[in-house]
Amino acid sequence: MRESTIMFLHYVAAVLIMITGLIHLLANNDPVIGAAIKASPVLYLGNMAIFLAALLYHAFNGVRVILIEMVPDRCWTKWISWAILIVGIVTYAVGLQVLMVALGFA
Amino acid sequence: MASEEAKEYVLPPEVLEETVKASEELWKPVRKIKFRIYKYNPRKDYAPHWEEHELEVSRGMTVLDALLIIKGETDHSLGIRYSCRMGLCGSCAMMINGKQMLACQTRVLEAAGSGDVVELRPLDNFPVERDLAADFTSFFEKHRAVKPWIIRNDEVELNNPTGPYKQTVDEYARYYQFTDCIKCGACLSACPTAATDYEYLGPQALAQAYRYIVDTRDDGLDVRIPIVDTEHGCWRCHFAASCSDVCPRGVDPAQGIQLLKKLLIKRKFGLKPHKPAEALPAKVKAEKEG
Numbered sequence: 001m002r003e004s005t006i007m008f009l010h011y012v013a014a015v016l017i018m019i020t021g022l023i024h025l026l027a028n029n030d031p032v033i034g035a036a037i038k039a040s041p042v043l044y045l046g047n048m049a050i051f052l053a054a055l056l057y058h059a060f061n062g063v064r065v066i067l068i069e070m071v072p073d074r075c076w077t078k079w080i081s082w083a084i085l086i087v088g089i090v091t092y093a094v095g096l097q098v099l100m101v102a103l104g105f106a
Numbered sequence: 107m108a109s110e111e112a113k114e115y116v117l118p119p120e121v122l123e124e125t126v127k128a129s130e131e132l133w134k135p136v137r138k139i140k141f142r143i144y145k146y147n148p149r150k151d152y153a154p155h156w157e158e159h160e161l162e163v164s165r166g167m168t169v170l171d172a173l174l175i176i177k178g179e180t181d182h183s184l185g186i187r188y189s190c191r192m193g194l195c196g197s198c199a200m201m202i203n204g205k206q207m208l209a210c211q212t213r214v215l216e217a218a219g220s221g222d223v224v225e226l227r228p229l230d231n232f233p234v235e236r237d238l239a240a241d242f243t244s245f246f247e248k249h250r251a252v253k254p255w256i257i258r259n260d261e262v263e264l265n266n267p268t269g270p271y272k273q274t275v276d277e278y279a280r281y282y283q284f285t286d287c288i289k290c291g292a293c294l295s296a297c298p299t300a301a302t303d304y305e306y307l308g309p310q311a312l313a314q315a316y317r318y319i320v321d322t323r324d325d326g327l328d329v330r331i332p333i334v335d336t337e338h339g340c341w342r343c344h345f346a347a348s349c350s351d352v353c354p355r356g357v358d359p360a361q362g363i364q365l366l367k368k369l370l371i372k373r374k375f376g377l378k379p380h381k382p383a384e385a386l387p388a389k390v391k392a393e394k395e396g
Contacts, residue, residue, distance in 0.1 A: 073305075
């Protein structure tokens, strides 16, 4: 994948964090809006799944960028990217499971 | 005719006298300044050290003038790089009191300010060649990597041009400022990313890539994208803008990099940066024949 695609997704993830994060905040802090949002638990779970995905992508890509700059060797660059991707997927899987348990889906 | 006109023009005596007086004033020693100079020959020395030289400086004296006096009178072994002495070649860029500057364009008193010490060391983020001269090998490799020349698809026209290419003022204005780059290395030296990421192409090379990509005469977008759109390409710029801050020519490489990023994103949605320029005479000829 080209670096521009990765970085474009990084910016898209930032926007998604803002939108889904706002929905999450409203759902847990405003009783009226919160009740409306949580009326459909599947949609709320979907929002949280997107929030978690965007958050992890943005955070882990940030870590990848820092590591690439600190260890600029091209061989290491490839390994860093793969390692971060695997750690990210595992973290997302664990996070999603926690979310599903917390929201009563499992 | 021209020589007659030249002969006729003589400075009025009072103006001449004033000019001579001002010049004398400019070059009259006014202050003693201590020069703290970095000395290191990687082939001989175990570690770098500092040497101090004291000099009577005048208002008009540049750092390069002072260095040449020091080299001529007190330290013949001093390694410096210079050429044009007028801020055009970019050879004499160095750290003057901690900031990237051209030695030939910086007056000693301006650098010293209210203090009496001027500290000189080679450019940061560059290996040392000797004393104040930095090794530019990697810098020029990065510059060459972005193919800083016009690339055309129509090879017949390129090799046998039928005339000048059409370009409007607006099209020229898009890349004009980047043509002012003198490759002094000040931008790369000031770049915080380049300080850790030695593979990073750097502000100079990336701004030059942008300069050629947006040139309507150029068709090399697809050739340059695999070079600039990499892990160590334009996306590693975090827009500290220190490159633009130190550029002695007033070029804004940070802006060039941001525009390059924008161009790459726009390309994702199928938007091309420009229409390729046409070779006018060939087109006119073809239209006439058609």
